[in-house]
Amino acid sequence: MPKSLWLLIIGMVLNVTGSSFLWPVNTIYIHEHLEKSLTVAGIVLMINSGAGVLGNLAGGLLFDRLGGYRAILSGVSITLVALVLLVFYHTFLFYAFLLAVIGFGMGMTFPSMYAMAGTVWKEGGRKAFNAIYVAQNVGVALGAAAGGFVASYSFQWSFIGNASLCAVFFLLVLFGFKEMSSKASEIAPETILTQNRRIQNKTMFTGLLILCAGYLLAWICYVQWQSTIAVFTQETGISLKLYSLLWTVNGALIVLLQPVLAYVLKKWAAAAKTQILAGYVIFILSFVIVCQAESFSGFLGAMVVLTLGEMLVWPGIPSIANELAPAGRAGFYQGIVNSTATAGRMIGPSFGGILADIWGMNAVFGVIFGLYLISMALTQVYDRKIAAGELSQKKTV
Numbered sequence: 001m002p003k004s005l006w007l008l009i010i011g012m013v014l015n016v017t018g019s020s021f022l023w024p025v026n027t028i029y030i031h032e033h034l035e036k037s038l039t040v041a042g043i044v045l046m047i048n049s050g051a052g053v054l055g056n057l058a059g060g061l062l063f064d065r066l067g068g069y070r071a072i073l074s075g076v077s078i079t080l081v082a083l084v085l086l087v088f089y090h091t092f093l094f095y096a097f098l099l100a101v102i103g104f105g106m107g108m109t110f111p112s113m114y115a116m117a118g119t120v121w122k123e124g125g126r127k128a129f130n131a132i133y134v135a136q137n138v139g140v141a142l143g144a145a146a147g148g149f150v151a152s153y154s155f156q157w158s159f160i161g162n163a164s165l166c167a168v169f170f171l172l173v174l175f176g177f178k179e180m181s182s183k184a185s186e187i188a189p190e191t192i193l194t195q196n197r198r199i200q201n202k203t204m205f206t207g208l209l210i211l212c213a214g215y216l217l218a219w220i221c222y223v224q225w226q227s228t229i230a231v232f233t234q235e236t237g238i239s240l241k242l243y244s245l246l247w248t249v250n251g252a253l254i255v256l257l258q259p260v261l262a263y264v265l266k267k268w269a270a271a272a273k274t275q276i277l278a279g280y281v282i283f284i285l286s287f288v289i290v291c292q293a294e295s296f297s298g299f300l301g302a303m304v305v306l307t308l309g310e311m312l313v314w315p316g317i318p319s320i321a322n323e324l325a326p327a328g329r330a331g332f333y334q335g336i337v338n339s340t341a342t343a344g345r346m347i348g349p350s351f352g353g354i355l356a357d358i359w360g361m362n363a364v365f366g367v368i369f370g371l372y373l374i375s376m377a378l379t380q381v382y383d384r385k386i387a388a389g390e391l392s393q394k395k396t397v
Contacts, residue, residue, distance in 0.1 A: 004120040004180045005128060008113055011172050012135040013142070015076070018083075018165030019106055020143020021150065021158050026099070029155055034092045042350070044096045048103040049346035053339040055107020060115070060335020062108065064328055068116035069177045071331065075108030076170045083163035090159065107342065111334035118322040118330060120180055126265070126272060126319040133315040134255060141251030204324045207382045208333060212340040214378035215317050217371040218280065219344020220351055221287070225306065227349035228356045228364050229290060233299055242296050246303045253307045261311055272316045272323075273379065279312030280376045284369060291365040324386075 026048075030041040055075065062071035082101040089098070117128040151158045233243050265275060282305060290302035318337050325333040355364045 001127075001131065002121055005117060005131060007172070007176045007180065008117050008120070009131055009135040011072075011169055011177070012113060012132055013139045014165055014169040014172065015106075015109060016136050016139025017143040017146070018139075018162045018169065019102075020140050021146065021162040021165070022102075029151075030092075030095070033155060034095065036092060044099060046346055046350075047096070048099045049342055051100040051103035052107035052342040053346070055104040056111050056339035056342060057332075057335045058104075059108030060111040060331040060333070060338075063112040063115050063331025063334070068112050068119070068180060068331075069173070071112040072109050072116070072177060073170075073173050075105050075112065076166065076173055077105075078108065079105030080163070080166045080170050083159070083166050087156070087159045087163055090155075107338070111331055111338045114318045114338070115322070115330040115334040116177075116180060118318075118334075126275075126315060127262075129318045129322070130258075130261075130315040133318075134258060137251050137254045141248065141255075145248075201326050201329075203385050204326065207386050208321055208324050208336060210378050210382040211317065211320060212336055214280075214375035214382075215313075215337070216340045216344045216347075217375045217378075218283065218313060219341050220348040221283065221368045221371050222306075222310070223345050223348035224352045224364060224368065225303075228352040228361065231356070232361055236294065236299075238296055238299060243299075246299060249300065249303055250307045253304065254311060257308075257311065272320050273383065275312045276316040276320075276379050277376055279309045279316065280372050280379065282306075282309035282312065284372045285309075287365060287368050287372075291361070 026041070026045060030036050030044060036044075059071055059075055062074060066074075079102055082098045082105060086095070086098045086102075114129060114132055117132045121128040146161070150161055230243060286302045286306035286309060289305060290299060293299045293302060318334060321333040321337045322330060352364055355367060
């Protein structure tokens with residue numbers, strides 16, 4: 001991997017580790033320390049996610065217009081200012097407002113970093129996006145573990161830790177990413193679009209939207225592990241510590257199984273589409289296991305299978321988006337992908353909670369299976385018009 005990608009990886013670890021100091025304890029802080037109801041806490045977190053969706057789109061557009069360096073620097077600057085203010089001002093109204101600003105600023109950085117990864121290591125293909133995905137999960141694992149430990153002593157130190165890591169990330173971007181941006185601008189306008197460019201771009205964008213519709217449904221299902229299934233584990237007699245251990249296993253497997261994943265993809269799933277479809281099948285299998293689980297070992301087995309699925313799907317979607325993106329639109333396409341994932345995380349808990357409250361967990365699992373089948377169907381057809389257009393062009397030539 002080139003040096004530029006390593007800088008992006010380090011930056012992603014710093015960025016996500018810092019943010020992970022805060023997100024696991026947000027609900028606890030709002031409910032117990034700010035003395036607000038769980039409903040109010042849920043609304044605040046939904047606003048945070050909604051701001052993240054807007055930030056994803058804004059960051060992608062800025063990447064295309066101003067370059068990766070300025071886009072990421074803008075996002076991290078907004079986040080840093082909000083986090084520093086949060087250290088000093090965290091009454092409810094300030095907390096809610098600053099959390100929305102943080103969501104927007106954080107959202108701006110992610111599509112730009114994914115787009116830049118695809119630019120600085122074009123020959124790496126899916127490997128570049130997989131590296132950023134792994135870095136993101138390392139940050140989640142480190143930040144969640146450290147953040148929970150720090151918060152057990154003082155929430156104030158959680159705010160300080162988040163702001164401090166964001167400041168280090170800001171300095172890395174300020175002094176390390178500028179050269180990357182110049183390389184990206186040299187590479188970006190590499191192709192001359194044909195006379196059919198507008199039609200092609202519309203077809204590509206339509207294909208991306210179809211693919212992302214399936215991606216949205218997959219995220220709505222996936223986050224049930226953090227909401228309805230989390231409650232389900234408690235009802236089954238699994239302690240909170242053991243439930244937390246499941247996510248530790250998730251993060252560890254994502255890092256440790258990378259060599260195995262590389263071999264499997266090279267041997268049996270060379271195409272990104274095949275990789276994603278296989279991931280959806282594995283997701284379904286994981287939920288088949290969890291709906292029958294009666295002990296910790298059952299949930300552990302389901303989590304292992306779930307992790308294998310996400311290792312195939314989550315980095316595969318940005319990789320396809322990068323391939324679909326016309327010259328100068330990589331950031332916008334990655335913004336669509338990241339905003340889709342954020343929207344899924346925002347909708348999923350409420351959607352699953354309503355189903356569970358009205359019809360029970362069996363209904364939740366039934367809907368999950370149906371949604372994954374729709375995701376597979378959408379992934380199967382997203383590129384049909386693209387393939388037809390390419391065939392038509394060849395005949396014309």
